[in-house]
Amino acid sequence: MAELTELTIRQAHEGLKKKEFSSADLAKAHLEKIKKEDKKINSYLSLTEKLAMFQAELADKKIASGNCGELTGIPCSIKDAIMVEGEKCTAGSKILESYIAPYDATAVKKLKENGSVILGKNNTDEFTMGSSTENSAFGVTKNPSDLDRVAGGSSGGSAASVASGMAMYSLGSDTGGSIRQPASFCGVVGLCPTYGAVSRYGLIAHASSLDQIGPFARNVDDIEIVFKAIAGKDRLDATSADYSYKKSDENLNGLKIGLPKEYFAKGLEKEVENIVRNAIEKAREAGAEIVEISLPSFKYALACYYIIDPSEISANLARFDGIKYGLSEDGDKLLDVYLKTRGRGFGAEVKRRIMIGTHCLSSGYYDAYYKKAQEVRQLIKKDFEKAFEKADLIFCPVSPFPAFKIGEKTEDPLSMYLADIYTIPAKLAGLPGLSLPAGKIGKLPVGLQIIGNHFQENKIISAASQIEKLLS
Ligand code: GLN
Numbered sequence: 001m002a003e004l005t006e007l008t009i010r011q012a013h014e015g016l017k018k019k020e021f022s023s024a025d026l027a028k029a030h031l032e033k034i035k036k037e038d039k040k041i042n043s044y045l046s047l048t049e050k051l052a053m054f055q056a057e058l059a060d061k062k063i064a065s066g067n068c069g070e071l072t073g074i075p076c077s078i079k080d081a082i083m084v085e086g087e088k089c090t091a092g093s094k095i096l097e098s099y100i101a102p103y104d105a106t107a108v109k110k111l112k113e114n115g116s117v118i119l120g121k122n123n124t125d126e127f128t129m130g131s132s133t134e135n136s137a138f139g140v141t142k143n144p145s146d147l148d149r150v151a152g153g154s155s156g157g158s159a160a161s162v163a164s165g166m167a168m169y170s171l172g173s174d175t176g177g178s179i180r181q182p183a184s185f186c187g188v189v190g191l192c193p194t195y196g197a198v199s200r201y202g203l204i205a206h207a208s209s210l211d212q213i214g215p216f217a218r219n220v221d222d223i224e225i226v227f228k229a230i231a232g233k234d235r236l237d238a239t240s241a242d243y244s245y246k247k248s249d250e251n252l253n254g255l256k257i258g259l260p261k262e263y264f265a266k267g268l269e270k271e272v273e274n275i276v277r278n279a280i281e282k283a284r285e286a287g288a289e290i291v292e293i294s295l296p297s298f299k300y301a302l303a304c305y306y307i308i309d310p311s312e313i314s315a316n317l318a319r320f321d322g323i324k325y326g327l328s329e330d331g332d333k334l335l336d337v338y339l340k341t342r343g344r345g346f347g348a349e350v351k352r353r354i355m356i357g358t359h360c361l362s363s364g365y366y367d368a369y370y371k372k373a374q375e376v377r378q379l380i381k382k383d384f385e386k387a388f389e390k391a392d393l394i395f396c397p398v399s400p401f402p403a404f405k406i407g408e409k410t411e412d413p414l415s416m417y418l419a420d421i422y423t424i425p426a427k428l429a430g431l432p433g434l435s436l437p438a439g440k441i442g443k444l445p446v447g448l449q450i451i452g453n454h455f456q457e458n459k460i461i462s463a464a465s466q467i468e469k470l471l472s
Contacts, residue, residue, distance in 0.1 A: 004029035005165035009074050009222040012168060016063055016073050023059035023073030026168075027052045027117050030075045034119065034166045042141050043151070043160035045080045046088045047120040055117040062115055070225045072115030077167035079158050080121040081128050082213060083202040084108050091204045092124040092136040092154075095345030096326040105202020106237065107171055107213045107230040114229050119167055122157030126347045127317065128173055128206045130154050131181060131419035134410050135349045142406070143185060145443045149403040152182030152419075155216070159186040162216045169217040169226050173203055175210045176305055177398075177423030183216055183435040184398035184447030189223050189464070190216045192423075194454050195430035196241035198227075199234030207312035208239075210305075210427055220436065220465040227457060241455070248458035250392075252466050253287030258391025262298040263422055269401045275439035275446045276397045282470040283395070283463070291390050295383040300376045301425040302417060307360050307373035308428075313350075314357030320345065352413065381429045384453075393463055394451040397422050398435045402444035426451045436464045438471060 004026055007015065015021055031049060038044050052075070059073035078084055081091045083101035085108075090096045104112065111118070125135035133141040133156030141156040143149040144164040151160040155172030159182035162170050172179045174192035183190025191214045198213045205211060215226035227245060234240045257280065264273060284290050322328040322341030329340035346354070360369035387394060399419055409416040426433045431454060435447035448467070452460040 005033050023056040027056040042139050043157040044120045048087050052117050052119050059115045075117045075119050077122050077161045077170040079155050079172045081204045092126040094137045099326040106199035106234045110230050125154035128154040129349050143403045152185035154178040156182045158216050162188045173213050175206045177420035179214045180398050180423045180435040185403040187437045187445030190435045191223050192433050194432040196239050198230050199237040199240045201236040205316040207309045220468050224461050248462040255288045256391045257288045258293035258394045260295045263396040271441045279438040279448045293387040297379040297383050304373045304376040305424045307369050310353040310357030311360045313353045377428050384429045388453045396449050398447040398449040432457050434460050
């Protein structure tokens, strides 16, 4: 039998049902591996060992009484921007270094209700701003495939923990690419659901019109299991949608796959393109029809995102004032408390975005920047609407390049921002996207991005699972 830390959710579920091992065995095997091996990867910021062993015991009782759901007893990890009651939640920031979450995020609550076992909290770029986890106040997460390289970001810790057998699945969050890009860099599957498909309650806000929680796992089947469990309406998040996942049995045969010509252009590394095109070719051989589509506003997407995103950040992060949450520096006057706490608590990227956002929203500039960006966002949405008249799904790269070297882009924010050029457009349109491991350049994994229309995660998952088989 494979090592307990190498099993998929489905395999572990079968083993638990047959009593080949217990949930406590699974939790212990994972915790041991984390303690031994995570020093070199840094995918966890904290372990929730007591909670894990308590949940494992509960799960074993459930299983003994013949009540074993697909997630009962399955060990997972949670990005440290998503709250788990009674546990630290730092969002990768010094300002929340000792903050304890007062309640469970709805997605976490659902996982607990399903009997999952939470092992710990994963490293993230500070307040989920970044593409490499290098913006974390607590050290970079290294890529398990090559320790000199980044795991991607901002959910780099989640992706690396799943890739290295230190969690069977993980929850991350994606605002502009933070699930899909690290999934691609680490060689795991990552699903960014439709905006509103999963409750954001209990996710520390980055940019509220874009933020979305989603799963990482080692195969598409496992992604489906977790997504089913966390999706749906939540009265605590007004933007959550009345939605439940229904499996699709649609075949690749006859499926129309759109390739956006703007994505397969200058800037895309040749070896990445070859891997993505090889996966597309497999779909074509299986009967899919490949159609060229165009997203003419693609060229404005990054600029549009970097106005809307910092604008929302500047509003959302105003709450970290040294009074209400976390770090609080002394000062003679209230203003000193604000300035010192925020000056010392926030890192460079967070400060940069707050400044950009405050500028974009300031009177006299609001129309020129924020309002304009909202108009461009509508154009991008329309591009996708048109594209989905011609295609059932869109296939494209996740990132123009594979995992880059640690330190390679830290001095140049614009080159870092380019890492998300292919994930941001769909996000501005609120669309779901999945990253599927499609091949490797040397030892570096490369993902294929599958984008669907709103709430068509089922179509994405069914296509991804067929292509996964064709590629294996
Ligand atoms: N890298 C993008 C940013 O820094 C996206 C981050 C994310 O999706 N959380 O904003």
